[in-house]
Amino acid sequence: MIWERMTIGEPKEYKIINNDQKHLSSPAWTKFGFPAKRVGDDAYRRIDGFASCFNCKSTYSYQSDGSGSTKHLPRHICSKASLSTTVSAANIVEAPIDKFTQPKTASSSIKLSIQDSMKIRDEFTKWFCSSIRSFNMITDPGLKDTLQIIVDMYQKYRGSIDINDVLVSATAISTNVAKLAH
Template sequence: KNVSSDIWTKFGLPARRIAKNRNRYETIPNYSSCNKCFQTYRFLDSNTSSIRDHKCPKDISSTQMQLKSFFTSSPTASSSSPPSRSTLISKVIKEKKEIIKKLFVRWVVRGMRPFQIISDSGLQAILQECLDIGYVFLGYMQTL
């Protein structure tokens, strides 16, 4: 491969072992992998634009919450006085938002999907419909 782009300092060409000889490998054409996290992308005609958008999870900022702490963080303590109805509804909504976030993270991580998938317009349309349903349901609940 003619290495002309600086992206090749962060990406390499994945290889597979040749079955008959354990010490020999062949590169897998039209694929590249991050050298740190091994996320693999398909590319054609030396076009590196798709791999340039890669956000390596190994380069996480020190201020960004780690996945482990996200799942182990405890909810905030509640007050000792009985909560109002609107406080209860807010608490339920907050808990549901956290559940949805965790489900998204699990979906992305377990499926080895790029985190950018949550920016997909089709997925956002589905989620917006869910939010609209929730908004209507919340309005109905407040009138009871």
């Protein structure tokens, strides 16, 4: 995550500040603010071009030029969000019963076997070498986020997922870039 890279070693150098516009254009601003860098005692300067989740600190590209770039923010699934225990008319949580009886915890993660870890490592290595990709791509937050979504979907469906349903074509990505930009 961008936020983690910014705060490593200097957690008090950055914080998320509220969008203090009088007329907020999107309900996303209840969960998002702007990342800001410390410039003095209790003074922070907004980092332009980004919006961050108050809860999990996920940071996304954002343009404040009125282009409507907040439309992707409400789709954010907060990795730190716990199941809501407060119920109000505007905030009702509905999900299968096992979602409430088996909460996700760090200890409920399954540890891969050494053989499986090595197999994954080998496949990444072959991919990078055969496609002449940078080895640093393995630490790219976008790759990590995408793989986490795939793992979460596997857990949701509790079974095998067809890889062709996961992978998309270059044309589909290109079309989606244009769609998300609007």
